[in-house]
Amino acid sequence: MTAARRHARRWGALLGVLALTVSLGSTTASASPSDRTDRTSRAEAARVDRVPVPDPQWFDCSSAFGERTQCGTVQLPLDYDQPRKATTDVALLKLSVADPSRKIGTLFINPGGPGGSGVQIAAAASFFLSPALLERFDVVGVDPRGTNFSSNVRCFRNLGEQATGLAGLMVPFPVGDAETGAYVASSKAFGAACSTTGTPLSGSMSTAEVARDMDVLRRMVGDKKLTYLGFSYGSYLGNVYANLFPDRVRAVVIDGVLDPLAWAGTPENAGIPQTQRLKSGEGASKALDEVLARCAAAGPEFCLLAGLGDPATVYAEIVASLKENPILVTDDEGNPLFEITYAVLISVLLSDLYAPEGSSWVDQDLTYVHSLQHPTDADLTALRAAFVGRYQALHGPDREGTAAPSGWPYDNSPEAFQSVLCTDGLNPAAAEEWIPASASADAVAPGFGPLWTWASAPCASSTWTVRDEDAYTGPFTRRTAAPVLVVGNYWDPATNYEGAVAAAGLLPRSSLLSSDSWGHTAYGTSACVTDAVDTYLLSGQTPAAGTVCTGDVQPFTDPLGSEPGPQSRGAAPARPLPPVVPPLPGAVPRS
Template identity: 55%
Template sequence: MPRLIRTLAAAGLSGVLLVGTAVAPATAAPTSIGGATVAHRTSIAERLRVDRVPTPKLDWYKCYGYAECATVDLPLDYDKPRGATTEIAVLRVKARDQKRKIGSLFVNPGGPGGSGTDAALAAPYFLGDELLDRFDVVGIDPRGVAASEQVRCFKSVKDQTRAYEGLHVAFPNTREEEKAFVASVIAVGKACSTTGRPISGAMSTAEVARDMDVLRRAVGDKKLTYLGFSYGSILGQYYANMFPDRVRAVVIDGVLDATAWFGSGRSGDLDQETRMRSAQGAYKALREIMKRCEAAGLDACPLAGGDAMAQFELLTKRLKAKPVVTEDEYGSFTVTYATFIQWALDILYSPYAYEVTFLTADLLQLTHPSAAKATREQARVSVVQRAIQTRQQARGYDFPYDNGLETFLGVDCTDANHPKDAASWATRAARADQRDPHFGRLWTWLSSPCARDSWTVRDEDRFTGPFNRRTVNPVLVVGNYWDPATNYNGAVAASKLLPNSRLLSSDSWGHAAYGTSACVTGAVDAYLLRLTLPKKGKVCKGDVQPFEELPESAAVQRAETSKSDLAAEGTPRRGAAKQLPPVVAPLPAVGPLMVR
């Protein structure tokens, strides 16, 4: 999908190693000493896997001006520590105050398929000063991803381009598009299960957690300090459950429920979106914005003065009937219903999520036949700006080989349980859209390449739970009420499952809360630095709230609209339209599907 970094992530059991599988232990509960409950221990199976791998020597070299880089060969299969290896890329930005350094802070930006080395390199731009002073910030490119040895499911770019032919829509919305999309996801699944091997079958989150534990040892830390966003919350949960006695401080923000991600028992026959309900979070955020729009009035919101949500629905109706064709510097660009929903979700990822009202207003102008020429031209300019951004992101799958989609699938399809038949996703997506309008289809199609009949490669050492291990130090779980990608309910579920955790909630906008709220950022930094948890039940508030202040670009011009604009189609009229600010950052495009 044109995707989201969703801008947008582990676990442990006790047992013994027996022909590559873990046998469940007789005692699963944490021990009690003198009446006090202590942490679970890393299982025998996991200790055998990771501890017999010699501590790698990281041969750091200067890179990117202010960072250090290294690569290391780690076991492709931890059951065979002296067998085949895969190259893992590591980057660190050293603590500014080395004399007072606490240790290393491992970071993961999500995806799956996001680059940890890119996240670490960006540390000076998004982490607080005290974290930068006291920690070496370390990023790992997960196996198969970015600067690590890459997964490659096709022998040539030509073969990949042909296989991806049906995927060049935000999501399929007609029978013809669905048929082409299904054919492509089947082709991708089969290619990754054959040509993509062996890496495609060794990319599960459990393998990344094992790599991270070995590298934790390599940088000299006795326990792990970790900050993970979005899918990075899954990696954090897997590590916490696999290595519960090796946790110094784990913070997960933009949280996915690990049990819903994995799909245990009968839920494994449900598609992942039905389990996780990302679309529910997106639709909830959209409706709240429209509610606040009406309260803010026409001076702040272009859809006020009527039923804002009805105007959004009117636009979707118009675009389904007739897409908008506009011209940009590259030629013509067609804005379909699916394109609009993708753009709307892109905007909901931002702390300035309320700018979705400006986009809606501009497209309503373009789809209204009697709108004044000047007004339609103004609206066209803002839409063209977004079309150009979309083109720049989704350059296609020509030279050089782009494995962005394959990195996402290499993790999700080996990690989780999925339904068998790719063709069944059309019905599943339709049901999801009835349940969570507009966004249900988009999020459901995400996992379609993982259909078990076409994605047949498996990781026998993936982690399957339990996800309720007690860690030696708490896990801080951060949930954002209005997250359009990782439903707030996921944070609540994860915090309930992890017995030694603390939930920090935030009334914030966009995807994940760190950096959008001084309250959240301060609480996270305090925990990472001093192991000081926020108070139970604490709720922060995002620094940017809808319509409380307008970006300068949004206030430049207003266009008067006809009072009969919506009345002609049976919905309340709307007021003045505003230009969509060009500063809204689109989500990184790593394939024809969306990423968290």
């Protein structure tokens, strides 16, 4: 696997800009006296309603995506202020209801990212959505402009240039002067490339543009109002839509919620990097601390790490040792595979925490690393295989140092993520400002703080200079025609539960559903959450105020067997979880 492809995995997996006056009016809080907070503004209505209803020319794609799927492509304005000029192709997939006579409407769905494929999550809908939803809604997934099967943004002329330009970003986060210097240099190169070669598409990929696309597509499918289910970054898309088009909301669910003021930024917090403002590092650190505490309480019968001493102390010792002496992992012939550095360990642990059963994986992975630092005669073959597998899922299976041929097919997933992140949010001016920001993040969320904070370094405003004058900067307080259902998970390592609380506090008609569950997002982790979301989407009925669900999978409730492995889900739903894409480069979607 080439360096660029490793980077694509890392950056493909995870944040408005300054408000500018445009010909149709601003997308900020200002509005004409006749505009009301519970209605789509005249400016916004003019942007989207004058666009002709597109024809996707649906074709049968069931051989590739499964029964009752149709695919299509529409051309939508690159700039909604100039709808008759340049367009961009947007790809769609529709999973149709089996019995059209029972259809309520269309459920639009987004998996997160930014940059996750709506086409692919819609294709998987029959596996993770409840039968009740599939019987009453067509499900439509949209690949956001610039990404996946839609027209692709490209910031470099070829894959070789991309690999060279982004070489410094090939670590989970930089440690030491050499890595930090390389990371800063590549962040600047990334911003400059997307502000030149990547234009004009890189400057037209804000979440507001995708929300406008979705409103045009809502008209295309014949729905008077939008029904939507968005995960992770998809929560921000749903939030922006609800605030741009408040009277066009039928039912909007946002699960795994980003604090909208942290994502977009305000004049008060613009000096803090976007991915630090979200407090995702704090959420991940809180989740790991709780796993270690529950491991200690459960004891060695339930948790391997507890048999080595106090789990929090053992973890601190592992970290201290790795910072001084990284561990080289070799294959069966003794050839080097990769190095376990402190940063690598943090990235693996974060990947573990994305899953409801992640506590078991944390236990396995820390036990394995401890065994490398303190060799024993125990058979750790299974633990080794699991750790290597998770490392390779994050970083690729091959050894470092292979250059990317420039003629290979271009993978734009780094640009797909970054063009939304940087176009949406305010950020400090220079990439060097991420150095002290990372240090302050590390003080409150060791390891996880820097991992999240550095992700937005390419967004430094002096090098990422391309802007979308129609990006949404707020407000996030519009009164929607129907309540928005906000779902937050206490132990989410990617979208801090505080984000759900903040979003619900801003939206006047929202309903907050809390979940004492593990992993990233909550739909599918318990019948309580799933039934509440389904009921709302079907009928508009929100759960009772103050409802708190409990995830079916909780840490260390099953005794360890003869072979350590993920714990069973006693009352877990029979369906898989949705394939959510966390808002961080290198994040591995849960399965």
